[in-house]
Amino acid sequence: MTETSLYKPVKRFLEGLGYLVKGEIGHCDVVGLREGEPPVVVVCELKMQFNMDLLLQAVDRASACDEVWLAARMSKRGKGREHDARFRNLCRRLGFGLLGVTGAGGVELLLSPAALAPRRDPRKRSRLIEEHRRRRGDPAEGGMTRQPIMTAYRQEALSCAAMLVDGPKRPRDLRPANPNAQKILHRNVYGWFVSPERGIYDITDAGRAALLRWPVEAPAP
Structure with missing residues (x-):
């Protein structure tokens, strides 16, 4: 136990x-x-x-x-x-x-x-x-140690990453499903995003690896 x-x-x-x-x-x-x-x-x-x-x-x-x-x-x-x-x-x-x-x-x-x-x-x-x-649902059992906690911020970042899998997008393209998309993409806390050109964001290999670890469905735009 x-x-x-x-x-x-x-x-x-x-x-x-x-x-x-x-x-x-x-x-x-x-x-x-x-x-x-x-x-x-x-x-x-x-x-x-x-x-x-x-x-x-x-x-x-x-x-x-x-x-x-x-x-x-x-x-x-x-x-x-x-x-x-x-x-x-x-x-x-x-x-x-x-x-x-x-x-x-x-x-x-x-x-x-x-x-x-x-x-x-x-x-x-x-x-x-x-x-x-x-926080969406209850993704973290109480008492967890030595592993990342699935916070609301991490959930939102994963949702943004999932929406970039099929190609680069602008923050406003993600905003209907993720109101904080602009802040999440700009801060890039986990290194999941890259900006190949001004105002455009794509997913990195680290972001794809995160989606393999914590699979999420891309929300409808």
């Missing part, structure tokens, strides 16, 4: 509470969004066991969301931190919720998050919401 194996059970649990859930947004393992005015944002951090690193991650995320959850695998012998009254009391004082994931993929609610005084960082919060809304 790895951290990513905890993602789907936790996602199902939070979806049951009415959240639209996506993984690996803004360095957060799991982000749930419930639309409204204002929207409600929850963050859940995943670890194989409840420990201080997990707690410190949750403290760091707290300013960007309305609720923080910690999720870890339940210890087989019942001797994990989830059974430590001191650990639970600390999480309760911080207002954090605790979820235990069983070996069979079930989720046990160990502690509900408390409604504490606002402690938000508006900038962090808005970045989470924007990335959650821009």
Whole structure:
């Protein structure tokens, strides 16, 4: 069992509470969004066991969301931190919720998050919401490490690359399907694009390799 194996059970649990859930947004393992005015944002951090690193991650995320959850695998012998009254009391004082994931993929609610005084960082919060809304589907399981995260920006860059496979184009040719095409082509963060002449862009070998790694269909122009 790895951290990513905890993602789907936790996602199902939070979806049951009415959240639209996506993984690996803004360095957060799991982000749930419930639309409204204002929207409600929850963050859940995943670890194989409840420990201080997990707690410190949750403290760091707290300013960007309305609720923080910690999720870890339940210890087989019942001797994990989830059974430590001191650990639970600390999480309760911080207002954090605790979820235990069983070996069979079930989720046990160990502690509900408390409604504490606002402690938000508006900038962090808005970045989470924007990335959650821009990302197409849920392409990254929470808990991923040592591999590129499929962010909304990467998705848009891949879409632009797919539209250049059949030949060079101008940014405005890509804009109906990709409103940020001009910025993506000009910045060329991943080296996927080349400009053979002013105002015209083509795909590079690196871009073609990226489409082989992350296949996408070219959107209708």
